[in-house]
Amino acid sequence: METVRFEELELYPQVLRAVTEMGFEEATPIQAKSIPAVMSGQDVIGQAQTGTGKTASFGIPLLHKVEPHSKKTQAIVLCPTRELAIQVSNEIRNLAKYMHGIKILPVYGGQEISKQIRSLKGGAQIIIGTPGRVMDHLRRKTIRCDHVNTIVLDEADEMLNMGFREDIETVLEYLPEERQVVLFSATMPKAILDITKKYQKDAITIKVVKKELTVPSIEQYYYDVKRKDKVDILTRLLDYYDPKLSLVFCNTKRMVDELTSELQGRGYFAEGLHGDMKQTQRDRVMKSFRNGKAEILIATDVAARGIDVDDVEAVFNYDLPQDDEYYVHRIGRTGRAGRTGRAFSFVKGKEVYKLKEIQRYCKTKILAQPIPSAKDVTNVKAEKIMDHIGQIIEEEDLSKAINMIEDQVNHSDYTAMDIAAAFLVEALGMLEKEAGKQDNFEFEDTGAEEGMVRLFINIGKKDHVKPGNILGAVAGESGMPGELVGTIDMFDKYTFVEVPKEYGAAVMTAMKKAKIKGKSVNIEPANSR
Numbered sequence: 001m002e003t004v005r006f007e008e009l010e011l012y013p014q015v016l017r018a019v020t021e022m023g024f025e026e027a028t029p030i031q032a033k034s035i036p037a038v039m040s041g042q043d044v045i046g047q048a049q050t051g052t053g054k055t056a057s058f059g060i061p062l063l064h065k066v067e068p069h070s071k072k073t074q075a076i077v078l079c080p081t082r083e084l085a086i087q088v089s090n091e092i093r094n095l096a097k098y099m100h101g102i103k104i105l106p107v108y109g110g111q112e113i114s115k116q117i118r119s120l121k122g123g124a125q126i127i128i129g130t131p132g133r134v135m136d137h138l139r140r141k142t143i144r145c146d147h148v149n150t151i152v153l154d155e156a157d158e159m160l161n162m163g164f165r166e167d168i169e170t171v172l173e174y175l176p177e178e179r180q181v182v183l184f185s186a187t188m189p190k191a192i193l194d195i196t197k198k199y200q201k202d203a204i205t206i207k208v209v210k211k212e213l214t215v216p217s218i219e220q221y222y223y224d225v226k227r228k229d230k231v232d233i234l235t236r237l238l239d240y241y242d243p244k245l246s247l248v249f250c251n252t253k254r255m256v257d258e259l260t261s262e263l264q265g266r267g268y269f270a271e272g273l274h275g276d277m278k279q280t281q282r283d284r285v286m287k288s289f290r291n292g293k294a295e296i297l298i299a300t301d302v303a304a305r306g307i308d309v310d311d312v313e314a315v316f317n318y319d320l321p322q323d324d325e326y327y328v329h330r331i332g333r334t335g336r337a338g339r340t341g342r343a344f345s346f347v348k349g350k351e352v353y354k355l356k357e358i359q360r361y362c363k364t365k366i367l368a369q370p371i372p373s374a375k376d377v378t379n380v381k382a383e384k385i386m387d388h389i390g391q392i393i394e395e396e397d398l399s400k401a402i403n404m405i406e407d408q409v410n411h412s413d414y415t416a417m418d419i420a421a422a423f424l425v426e427a428l429g430m431l432e433k434e435a436g437k438q439d440n441f442e443f444e445d446t447g448a449e450e451g452m453v454r455l456f457i458n459i460g461k462k463d464h465v466k467p468g469n470i471l472g473a474v475a476g477e478s479g480m481p482g483e484l485v486g487t488i489d490m491f492d493k494y495t496f497v498e499v500p501k502e503y504g505a506a507v508m509t510a511m512k513k514a515k516i517k518g519k520s521v522n523i524e525p526a527n528s529r
């Protein structure tokens, strides 16, 4: 398709200036087609892939449609999540930077309503909000709709889905008969298209057609992963690919919480995000993800739609999404605005069929991929260290250090090569300690109780050791609740302890460092003893 420059779209000079300042050079295909259509006042359904600039596709025309001299509310944009309402409002504010007298206000749940009411009193021509809170203001008459001539549903298919449909209908009832209804999304399932007729008149459909629904610059892989191995494989992939920012999707809030503390415990800069958190906390997490302080965001689908954060280089489906559409939106958090990205999905057993279904829906291929080995991770780390070293050699004054090494070489049997190699081992070792806090152990079935594994402990001479000492060491060192420790069988020279399977590896790792009655212990999985 021919490229269209923003100059050709007859924008206000103030808007053109803002667009240029935001670094947009050409209009994306969806922008080129839908900016004129939305400006003309027609009802529009716009569909284009994730990260292709749909926000400006409706944001720019809204700025052209509002009358800045009237303080009345003239346009409403509805978004499915609070984070998206904030983001869309910021993007439109950026576009409006050089237009005077236009106020753009986000209103969403979890934010103090009295504060919102005060802001609304000042008059805002464009309101961007979540349906529940907008409805609330309409009922209180703190938002008045008599002059609203445009309503936009961002993520329209989600908004017209069962969870939101009633709210949307209520909001629409408040609007004047003569109004423009604009819908945008990366996905438009047929069932939803059927019901859009109820809300729109002679809508034109602008679909930027591509072969596949997902963005081609996102590499998509899957791993067949047992539940218990998921965390290890996730950290392996994080270490290997070392993405600047990553987004990890789980299907439940509980899983988000669990995985967040697991990764934090292993030393990763990870934060969780889900709907049960307080809004102030959600805001804090989003802020630290946007500024890169949190490198890994672990979230429910609350972060799946619309969220635009630079430098998200990898998306993980820790759990496979329930709906095909959600796969498209989740992985679309990377590979935005022409960038590349990677998407990794974990599947177990029968979920492979679900994955096939997703590929059919998206018309894309998700490839099986071997898990990088620990050695692969070491290699990429060594490469990174060598890159860094190269940079130091290029940029720093090394004369003092060279003198010191020369001294070493002259006064020992070591060559300069020995010394350099030892430095590399030291640097890698330090990294390894950070990355591999938990060793992997194979537990064989040794007739332990259901869900338990049997560990063999040898503390050498065991004159004064009592079951209580063992219990204290196992529970105390590993952080496992003591009441979970199963049977402790003490024999003449050795002891068997049963612990829940999921704590097996943690106990083993912890006990290697533990002492019982001042003595180091020897611990291993009980096999055929």
Ligand SMILES: Nc1ncnc2c1ncn2[C@@H]1O[C@H](COP(=O)(O)OP(=O)(O)OP(=O)(O)O)[C@@H](O)[C@H]1O
Pocket: 023, 024, 025, 026, 027, 028, 031, 048, 049, 050, 051, 052, 053, 054, 055, 056, 185, 186, 305, 306, 307, 308, 332, 336, 337
């Ligand atoms: N013409 C353009 N040139 C370069 N960058 C652009 C252009 N238009 C928008 N962008 C930038 O591209 C990114 C993605 O835009 P946006 O969030 O609007 O995508 P989207 O199509 O709404 O995606 P999603 O379906 O995920 O909601 C944003 O950072 C935006 O500022």
Ligand SMILES: [Mg+2]
Pocket: 054, 055, 154, 306
């Ligand atoms: Mg969007």
